[in-house]
Amino acid sequence: MSRAALQALAGNADPGKFGRMFPTLPAHEADEDELFELAEAMKDAVGPDGRTDPAGDNPDVPAGYTYLGQFVDHDITLDTTPLEQQKADPLATTNFRTPALDLDSLYGDGPGIHPYLYDRAPDTHRVIERFLIGKASASKDKAGEDIRALDNDLPRNQVGHALIFDERNDENLLVAQFHLLLLKFHNKVVEDLKDTQPALKDMALFHEARRIVTWHYQWIVLFDFVERLTEPGLVRRIKHEGRRFYRFKSRPYMPAEFAAAVYRLGHSMVRQSYDHNRVFNAGPDAIADGTLGLLFNFTGKSGQIVGQLKDAVSRGGGPGPLPDLPSNWVIDWRRFFDLGTPPEANFRLNHARRLDPFIVPALHTLPGLRPETDKTAARDFVLPFRNLKRGLQLGLPSGQDVCRAMGIVPMKPSEIATGSDGEVAARHGFHKKTPLWYYVLKEAQHHHKGERLGPMGSTILAETFLGLVHGDPDSFLWQRTNWTPDLTSQTPGHFTMADLIRYVKDINPIG
Secondary structure: OOOOHHHHOOOOOOOEEEEEOOOOOOOOOOHHHHHHHHHOOEEEOOOOOOOEEEHHHHEEEHHHHHHHHHHHHHHHHOOOOOOOHHOHHHHHHHHOOOOOOHHHHHHOOOOOHHHHHHHHHHHOHHHHHHHHEEEEEOEEEEOOOEEEEEEEEOOEEOOOOOOOOOOHHOOOHHHHHHHHHHHHHHHHHHHHHHHHOOOEEEEEEEEHHHHHHHHHHHHHHHHHHHHHOOOOOOOHHHHHOOOOOOOOOOOEEEEEEHHHOOOHHHHHHHHOOEEEEEEOOOOOOOOOOOEEHHHHHOOOOOEEHHHHOOOOOOOOOOOOOOOOHHHHOOHHHHEEEOOOOOOOOOOOOOEEEEOOOEHHHHHHHOOOOOOOOOOOHHHHHHHHHHHHHHOHHOOOHHHHHHHHHHOOOOOHHHHHOHHHHHHHHHHHHOOOOOOOHHHHHHHHHHHHHHOOOOOOHHHHHHHHHHHHHHHHOHHHHHHOOOOOOOOOOOOOOOOOOOHHHHHOOOOOOOO
């Protein structure tokens, strides 16, 4: 292969495309029927109550990080290629999102280009520096007590579509509420800047607020999220010593090994159900458990929020159609991030599931599957199979080959063959040549009991995110290498998701 071709595959020639970290490694080959059998063996077990075994929870990762991860994914990647048209060559797949942690999924191109995202001044009616915020309508709890209307939904148009730059952030209620949290974060920064820097006006005020929000978000991703999921000290060590495997000439590309394998770790973190707030949880005083099905239902993209079309025929099996989000579905952030909440009745902090090969049953039957769908087509609604198939289509190398290319000793075949899933893997030879996504999850399970990624997965995750930030000329790593967060936080010079939520002061709106 020519040097030019290798550079193209490495993402150097066209940073707008997906590329590969390891362009010379051979593709892992597998039969789709065998991959489907492995995918079926990756189903997490649930008890009679419909909940998964608490032993599978990750004690070090609150569940909110799952949806921070999903929000980040939407911020850095957008592949609009239909599944049936995706080719083995990653150069055929365009990333329509800037591969940078720049919050373009939140800001769009700013008030001048995408004014529908932003508020208007009540006196002049001009578009201003603040985001629009939507309203959740008044509702009731199980006891019939009123819960007032709240400014706690995404802004929506007359037919329920969320007025946000990336509609994927309205596909489940948790990522929608996370997007809303960042809208409010920006608005709070704007208001604080008006007090502390009154000379800032109009677009100067907007750009300074965006810089502050984006830099603190970048810090959270690197030093609260990625550091939490990778081997201890790795993020700071790579930041100090430099990246060895994720390299580019001037602008970042999106590595297929990251996007189609390592970063799909989030699917393993998803719970079957959540204690969402005091109204929707597994307790006796709740209306219902906060199942994934319901969390998809109370959205505009995937669910039943349809605005003025509320009298239309239901498009799913859940409650609805709905004119808007009921206020009893507004999130209680104390249940998703550790805010130091003291023990109380009817309260539990949700933890993410462990990073292991087991995916909750709800993700084995994705929304959109119809009874008349034939068996072959229905397999694409099984998320683990979709991930394994995607790796096959992209020609991703095996986990063992990637490890060797990185100078990491691969897991032994006997270590991969453990468990009921490993038995299926071994039956098809996947314990010797392992699909990359599955290898990443087995590696995390083997090395760290699923509490964080193993050596190969950790390195690819940390290098990619550090590269995405460092490759952005507007980022804090480029503009001010030694910058540390300066917003109020529990630890000066550090900033976490818990700090962000406290700063916004919208922790548990329904009480």
